[in-house]
Amino acid sequence: MLLTPTEEALTSAIRARIGPLPEKLGVAVSGGSDSVALMHVLATMARAEDTALAVATVDHGLRPESRREAEFVAQQAHDLGLSHQTLTWQHPADSGNLQAEARAARYRLLGDWARTQGLGAVAVGHTADDQAETFLMRLRRASGVAGLCGMPTCHDRDGIDVLRPMLDLRRSDLRDYLTARDVAWIEDPSNLDMKFERVRIRDALNALEPLGLTVDALTSVADNMRMANRALDSATRTAAASVGQIRLGMVVLDCAGFNRLETEIARRLLVSALLHINGAAYPPRRAPVLDALNALKEGRGVTLQGCQIVVRGGAIWVGREYASVQHSACALLPGEGGVATMDATWDAAWQIKAPAGWSRRVEICALGAEGLAEIPDWRSHDAPRALLKSLPGVWCDGQLIAAPLLQERSGWTIAAIRQPETWALSALSH
Ligand SMILES: Nc1ncnc2c1ncn2[C@@H]1O[C@H](COP(=O)(O)OP(=O)(O)OP(=O)(O)O)[C@@H](O)[C@H]1O
Incomplete structure (x- = not known):
């Protein structure tokens, strides 16, 4: 356990992560223990800091109980004197990736809600346990340094800051806190369904803990990775300034300087050039970018993620494909x-x-x-x-x-x- 489950301890862990609350803050509450605990602690903090706190629940309409769960959260928010809104998702036919689509839709709905309410940020209830699970899931996909950083405390999603104030807190602490205050929460049955990767990983994590592969150990590796990632990002920015320029709407990289870069820095620089040109939200996978680097070293052009990359006149030109x-x-x-x-x-x-x-x-x-x-x-x-x-x-x-x-x-x-x-x-x- 990282902390004892008193409200003061939870408050100071949250404050250490995100500092003072913004003037208007949203909190996304599914009804599960983590987000219910977050809503209760934030309600106390918001009163003390004169912050307007608003609550939203997304009804994905994927389980028959989802409407009742949203009403459950609405009732708790009401009891705490907070406004609550249920956001409904008209989900499409199952494309085989309904979980991912539901997640993307959730953030989209929460973003729209935050914008219309004029909220500075939306807090979500991810904990250290979620972080350790995410780390293991990325490890399983052989992610690089950036992936192994896990979830950030704060990140911009479509112009809205998503805050994760509870990444230092354990799920069990939050449940103890709620139990001590006699606050109920909802157990989502899909959290026990082994067809979901996260549930299987959670199960595996329980088996790993006795071997010392604890949530603490895994989250500190994620923290170390975040520091390493920041250093790599900074080295990439320096490299971009020395070997790159924007010309005629394209990214132009000086071949000699580019070829001298460490592979990881060259990879990151090429990825940032691609994202600059094509505006994609997600970078391409590592393997094709590494293949592209080899081709470019040999003077061969490549097409990657809708961009054409050519080697001409001592430079690498990255532009849109036409x-x-x-x-x-x-x-x-x-x-x-x-x-x-x-x-x-x-x-x-x-x-x-x-x-x-x-x-x-x-x-x-x-x-x-x-x-x-x-x-x-x-x-x-x-x-x-x-x-x-x-x-x-x-x-x-x-x-x-x-x-x-x-x-x-x-x-x-x-x-x-x-x-x-x-x-x-x-x-x-x-
Ligand atoms: N349907 C939802 N409505 C509003 N917020 C949600 C919803 N589902 C998830 N969230 C937010 O995203 C966070 C992480 O999602 P995750 O799926 O891990 O949570 P959960 O298992 O449904 O519930 P919890 O984290 O509250 O125990 C939640 O803590 C909550 O803040």
């Missing part, structure tokens, strides 16, 4: 930073700014060496005109527009502005 434009000499990029797939060198770039009414910047980038040779005078101010004529087309807002047509339509005059490394074409309308 259908290839069939032209031997040039590559066209939409404003958001796509990479065309033809063979091109990436040491020259042109930009066209769209006139009013065009929602995005159009960019044309990277004439291949052969292409440049085809336009004899490409460094002169006339070259852009010749270039535009030679292009097969320009992408804008997902539409391929033939270059001559583009000129005709807009009546642009093209002015070339020389920059140290790139050429920019400003399309001056009319």
Whole structure:
């Protein structure tokens, strides 16, 4: 046991994790012992700190008792003088991953609720036991350092802070606390259903405790991992600043510097480049990223998580994947930073700014060496005109527009502005 189950002990463990309560706080209460205990302790703390505390229960509608359970929580919240709302989920037909979908829907509903109520954060009732179980589940999936950190105390989920104030507390302590106060809770039958991984892991954890693989031991490893993860994150940021830059909506990594990085830092840097470009919520798995690193070292391009990564002109270019434009000499990029797939060198770039009414910047980038040779005078101010004529087309807002047509339509005059490394074409309308 980490603490004795007095309210003071629980309060100080919570305060040590999250500090003072925000002005308006939500608490997600399923009716299980952990979140019921959290609601009771937070109610006392909120009174002392003048915090407005609101309670929500998500009715997933997956078990016949779920409505009654939400009413049970509502009654307890009412007795504590707290507002309560039941959020219902219209669940889809079972896709085989209903548990994961229910969890995602729960956070979405809680986020929407928090936003409409103007809450600064939503607290959930995860305990040290949950943390140890999560650690073992990630261990089973051979996770890396980031995965073995377990759940953070605070993280942003769709713009709402999710707080886990009870990660230092044991489930048994919380149950003792509730029992001592004669407060009831609901035993969810699915917490005993061995078809769920978490339940099997919980069972295994009970068997491991006598061998010294205790909740305390596992959560301290997770804490150590969190420290190591922070150090790796910081090293990755330093590496990004020294070998990376954003150019033409793409992430560009200097090959020489990138190849000198430790594999784990290079992996993290590539993952953060991918996430920057594709905006995905989750990183790709380790194995394909490590394969991509090997390919890039050999100068081969790869496609990963909707991004195209190419090695050109001593740099690794990470951009969105677009259908290839069939032209031997040039590559066209939409404003958001796509990479065309033809063979091109990436040491020259042109930009066209769209006139009013065009929602995005159009960019044309990277004439291949052969292409440049085809336009004899490409460094002169006339070259852009010749270039535009030679292009097969320009992408804008997902539409391929033939270059001559583009000129005709807009009546642009093209002015070339020389920059140290790139050429920019400003399309001056009319
Ligand atoms: N249906 C729900 N409605 C509101 N909050 C929920 C719901 N299910 C889970 N939560 C929140 O997420 C936390 C962790 O979820 P988990 O599934 O581990 O909890 P539980 O076993 O249902 O209940 P508890 O953690 O309260 O004992 C809960 O402590 C609670 O704060």
